[in-house]
Amino acid sequence: MKRTHLPLNALRVFDAAARHLSFTRAADELAVTPAAVGQQVRALEDTLGVVLFRRTTRGLxxxxxxxxxxxxxxxxxxxxEEAVRAMRAGQTSKTLxxxxxRDVAGRWLAPRLAAYAARDPELRFVVLAADGGIDFTEANLDLAILYASGPGDNEGVALDDGTLMMVGREEGGAEAIAWPGWAVTEGPRVLTVADAGLAIDAAAAGIGRATVPALLAAGDIEARRVADLGRQPGERRYWLVAPLPQWRQAKVRAVVAVLTGD
Known part of the structure; x- marks a missing residue:
């Protein structure tokens, strides 16, 4: 069944004018001019083919x-109004x-989510491993973190400036530790691991030196598990991304603000 097009704005104006029995007071409520109220009422009357108000000696x-x-x-x-409340309630659910x-989730994301959740005991987080590409159309995701040159087709904000850091133990080996984000093409390579987090662990064990995103190594530097042996710019960054509908959600905006320090 085809739905009738509803002139919702004119109906809202009619409701206000009927409550006040005054175009002037209705205009004050709606923050428009009395002339605009009269115009909307006349347009509604034309659409419906009826007269809605009449002027008498006592007024409208x-x-x-x-x-x-x-x-x-x-x-x-x-x-x-009830429909709007229901939609807002769903959008502001406490689960994200x-x-x-995996290395970002453990080294960087989890501590920040824990601090955020401590401020609101109703918050619930589901963290999924994303070691490859992300398809928001196939996963029930609100947000994702990617290591890439940009946010792609999604909305996004960079979590770091792309700085790479060489880490290792002062007394450890000088051989390079490779991982998918850092291919060793020159010099000796002692080990290849699955991600930057494992590269940091290998460097902390004294196996060699790893060149990894500074964002991930910061905690290990602070804990003195590894030393900062030099920095250089990188072509990729960690991006917090989501399609525009998810990005607009209040709960997503809130966690983005927390993770980016805004």
Missing amino acids: ELTPEGETGLEPLRRGFLEF TIAAP
Whole structure:
């Protein structure tokens, strides 16, 4: 069944004018001019083919047609308000699903989510491993962290400036530790591991030196597990990303603000 196009703005103006029985007071409520209220009412009357108000010596009065439609209209507006509340309640649910590379999830994301959750005991997080590409159309995701040159087709904000750091133990070996984000093409390579986090662990064990995102190594430097042996710019960064519909959600905006320090 085809739905009738509803002139919702004009109906809202009609409701305000009917409550006040005054175009002037309705205009004050709606923050428009009395002329605009009158124009909307006349347009609604033309659309419906009825007269809704008449002017008398006592002021503005509703016609029988206006009286007949007013109560169902107000019930309808209450239903609209209930629908909006329901949609907002779903959008502001306390559960948020984030996909992130395993090393980022453990070294960087988890401590920040724990601190955020401590401020609100109702918060719940689901963290999924994302060591490859992310497809928001196939996963029930609110947000993802990617190591890439940009956010791609999604909305996004960079979590770091792309700086790479060489880490290792002062007394450890000088051989390079490779991982998918850092291919060793020159000199001796002692080990290849699955991600930057494992590269840091290998460097901390004295096996060799790893060149990894400074974002991931910061905690290990602070804990003196490894030493900062030099820095250089990188072509990729960690990006916090989501499609525009998810990005607009209040719960996503809140966690983005926390993770980016805004």
